[in-house]
Amino acid sequence: MSLEMQFTEHMKKLIAYNEAVSLLYWDLRTGAPKKGVDLRSETIGVISSDIFIMSTSEKFGDLITALEAKKGELEPVMLRSVEEARKQYDLSKKIPADEYKEFVILQSKAESVWETAKDTDDFSLFQPYLEKMVATTKKMIGYWGEKNGSAYNTLLDQYEPGMTTEILDEVFGELRNRIIPLVQKIAESTNKPKTDFLYRQFPKEAQESFSDKILEQLGYDFEAGRLDETVHPFMIGINRQDVRITTKYDEKDFRTAVFGTIHECGHALYEQNIGEELSGTLVETGASMGIHESQSLFFENFVGRSEKFWEKNYELLKVFSPEQFGQVPQEEFIRAINESKPSLIRIEADELTYALHIMIRYELEKGLFNGDLEVKDLPQLWNDKYEEYLGIRPSNDAEGVLQDVHWAGASFGYFPSYALGYMYAAQFKNAMLKDLPNYDELLAAGDIAPIRNWLTENVHKHGSMKKPLEILEEATGEGLNAEHLAKYLEEKYSKVYQLA
Amino acid sequence: MSLEMQFTEHMKKLIAYNEAVSLLYWDLRTGAPKKGVDLRSETIGVISSDIFIMSTSEKFGDLITALEAKKGELEPVMLRSVEEARKQYDLSKKIPADEYKEFVILQSKAESVWETAKDTDDFSLFQPYLEKMVATTKKMIGYWGEKNGSAYNTLLDQYEPGMTTEILDEVFGELRNRIIPLVQKIAESTNKPKTDFLYRQFPKEAQESFSDKILEQLGYDFEAGRLDETVHPFMIGINRQDVRITTKYDEKDFRTAVFGTIHECGHALYEQNIGEELSGTLVETGASMGIHESQSLFFENFVGRSEKFWEKNYELLKVFSPEQFGQVPQEEFIRAINESKPSLIRIEADELTYALHIMIRYELEKGLFNGDLEVKDLPQLWNDKYEEYLGIRPSNDAEGVLQDVHWAGASFGYFPSYALGYMYAAQFKNAMLKDLPNYDELLAAGDIAPIRNWLTENVHKHGSMKKPLEILEEATGEGLNAEHLAKYLEEKYSKVYQLA
Structure with a gap:
C-alpha cells in the first residue's frame, strides 16, 4: 500500500472512531437512561483513549x-491533512509521556475542584489547582516551542491558527473604545424597550414546531441531521451526513430556544456544507473555533435578530403563541429581542456586551502567560475590570472569576475565539x-439560500484547508477589522434605543 | 499485571466496543438521518471488525x-469467561483465515441475492448460493470438529449449548402429535371468536401510553432503558444499565405494539436482572438464544395473553381506546387475542401453530446436514410439509422456502431455539x-414482582454461567419436557374455542 493509502486508511479509522464517540456523547446528553451513565462514561473513556493512541502511535x-x-508531490488535501496530523501528533508527543498523563489527571481533578469552588463560592479551593495548571501549561509551551514570539501566542495558535496578541490588542482595543460609550449611552437612555411580553408562557411543543419551521427556512438539512432537547444546546457532527443540533426550551422565555436553535443551526450549516472532496480526511472540519463561531453568530444575530428576518417570521411566531404576541407591534418586538444590559455572566450576555466579557478574560490570560500576573490576584482584577468595562461589580467569585469551566480544563487561549467570531461575522x-x-429583501422574503450559499462559497466549503485569516482575507479583501462590528453595533443600538 | 487482570482488561475493552456498536446500530434503527446511513454502516463495519480482531488476536x-x-485456580466467573472466550476464538481461528474471509463475503452476497430471489419469487437465483453456503458450513464443521456426534449437532450447540437432534426429535415429535389434532379441531370448530373489533383505529400515541403503563407494571426499569419505535421491534443491551426496547405501532391492529412490547420487555427483564457479580465479563449475557426466547415468550404468552392479566388491564385498555373496546365483553376480547389460524408466514404465526413452522425448518436443516437432502429439493419438501402439518400450501416460494433470511446468513441450527423458548417457558x-x-391472583392484581423475581432467581441472575439445560433442570427439576407446553396449549385452546 502506498504511503498515501496507508494514511487515508488511518484517517478513515480515526473518523469512524470519532463517529462512535460523538454518538455515545450525543446519546448521553439527549436520552440515555440515568443508570447507564457511569458505564457509558467509561466506554467513552476507553474509545477516546484508543483514538489518542491511534493519533500518537x-x-x-x-x-x-x-x-x-x-x-x-502531495495533493493539496493530503498535504493539509498531513499538517493537521503533525499538529495533533506534536501537541501530545512533544510532552514526555508521564508528564502528559499527569497533566490529564490534573485537569480532571481541577474540573471537579472548580465545580465545588464555584458551588461554595470559594476561590481559595481552586487557586492551587489553577496555579499548577498555569505552571504546567507554561512548561508544555516550553516543550512545544514558542509560536509567534510569545507564550500566550502559542496557546492562541492552537485554537485560532495564526492569531496573535498583536492583532488582538489592536482590534479589541478599538472595539472596546466603541462599545463602552455605547453601553453608557444605553444605560442613560430613557427610551428603553418594553420587554414584559417576552416572559409570557409559550408552550414547549409550540416552540419546537416554530423552531422546526425556522430551521427549514434557514436551509438546515433534516435528512442529514436532527433536532433534540438538552440542558445545554450544542451542535455535533456524527458523520458528514449526520450533523445534529440540540436546543433548550424555556416556557417563560422563548428566546432561549429560538436563538439557541438558530445559533446551533449556523454551526450545523457550516458542517453540512464542507466540500465533498474533503470527505474522509482530517480537514473535513471547521477552520477554527473563531470561524465556526462566526457562522453561528452570523445566523443568530445578522439573520435571527434582524428586523428584516421578523418581517417574514413575526406573523408565523404569532401563530404559535398568539396570546403572547397578538397585541405587540412588530417594532416593539424587535426592540425587545435586542435589549442590551450589562450583566455579570458571560453566557447570558447580549450581543453588545458579550465582547467585553471576552476582553476581560483575554487580558487576564495574557497577563498570566506573557506578563507577571499571578493567579492569586485574579479575583480582584476580574472584579475591577467588570466595573471598569461594564459598570457592574460581581458580589462574589461564583458570579465572577469562577463562572467559566475553561481554565479548569486548561483551555487557555480559547476565549478570544468567541469575540473573533463576532468580528468575523460582521466582516x-x-x-x-x-x-x-x-440582502435585506432576501431576509424579508425568507429567501435565505443566496445568503447561505455565499457563506458556503466563501467559508464552509473550505473546511480547514485554509487558515482562519486566509479565509477572512479572501472573502472580505482585508485583514481582521473591528470597524465592521463596531459600526454595526452603533447603528443597531442607536436604532433600538433611539439614541440621538 | 496478572493473567486474570490482563484478561479482565481485555473483556472490558471488548464490552466498551460492543456498547459503541450497539448504540451505533440502535441509533441507525431509531432515528439516524437518512443521508448519514451509508457512512454509519461503514463505521459499524470498522468497529465490528476491530472487535473481531481483538477477540481473535x-x-x-x-x-x-x-x-x-x-x-x-480460577474463580467460577473467570473460568466460564475463559470458556466463552475460547469458544468464540476457536469458532473463527480454527478456520484458515482466507477461507473465513471468503465465507463472510459469501454470506453478505447470499443475503443480497436472497432479497432479490424473495422479491421476484425465484428460488433458482438463490439455490446456488444456498448450496455453497451449506457446503462451506459442512467444511467449517470439519475444521471445528463434530460436537455431540453429528454435523447438525455441532451447529445446534453454537446457539443452544448442549442441544442435540436426539433431544429435539423426541420433544418435537411429541409436541407435533399434540398440536396437529388441536389445529384440526380448531379448524372444524363452529365456535370461532369474533375478532372484527381488533382491527379498529387505535391512535399511535394512545398505544404508546398504554405500552408505557404495561412496561411499568411488568417491572421494566425505565431508568435503565427506554422504549422507541422501529420497523422491526427488538431489544438491545447497550450496557448493563441501559437495556432498550423498540416496538412497532399499527393503528389498525393494536396487538402488534402491545404484544411486541411485552415480548421485548421479557428479553429486557432478563438483561436488566443478570447478577451484578457478572458485570464486565463475557458471561454477562443470556445463557442461550432459547433461554432468552423463553423469557420473552413467558411474558408475551403466559402473562400478556392470559385471562388474568386482562382482568387487571382490560379496563385500562378501554381508557386508551374507548370506542374500540367499550362494548366488547372481556371474555370476547380474551378469545379474540388468542385466535389461532394456520398461516404461511412464520413471523405472523400464533402461539399454537408457531412451533410447527419451526419443526418444518428443523427437519429440513437436519436433512441437509445429517441426511442426504439436497438444496434443490427444499421448495417441494417445504410446501409438502406445510400441507402436512398446517393443512395449507404456499402458492409460491416467496411465501414458502424463501421467507426467512436465516439460511442466507448461514444461521443453520438457529431456528430450533424459537420452539425451545416456548417449551422452556411452559416448563x-x-x-x-x-x-x-x-400465580393467577398475582396476575389479576397486577402484582408481577413475585413472578419476575422467580425468573430472576432461577434464570436471569445466572447470565450465561450455566448451560441452558442446567438452568432448566435446576429450575424445574426435570429435563426438557414437551408435556408442559402441550398441556398448556390444549387447555388454553379448548377454552378459547370451547372445544368438547
Missing part, C-alpha cells in the same frame, strides 16, 4: 514523517453586501 | 491458553406454580 508518526519528506456580512445588495 | 489466544493451564411456568400457587 509511533507507526502513525513514521507515516507522517515519511509523507512530509515528499511534501512536494463577512459587510463583504456579502457587495455581492448581495438585496 | 494471537495475544488474546495466548492469554486464553495460559488461563486454561491454571483452570483449577418454567409449571415449576413456578409450585412456588407461587397464587
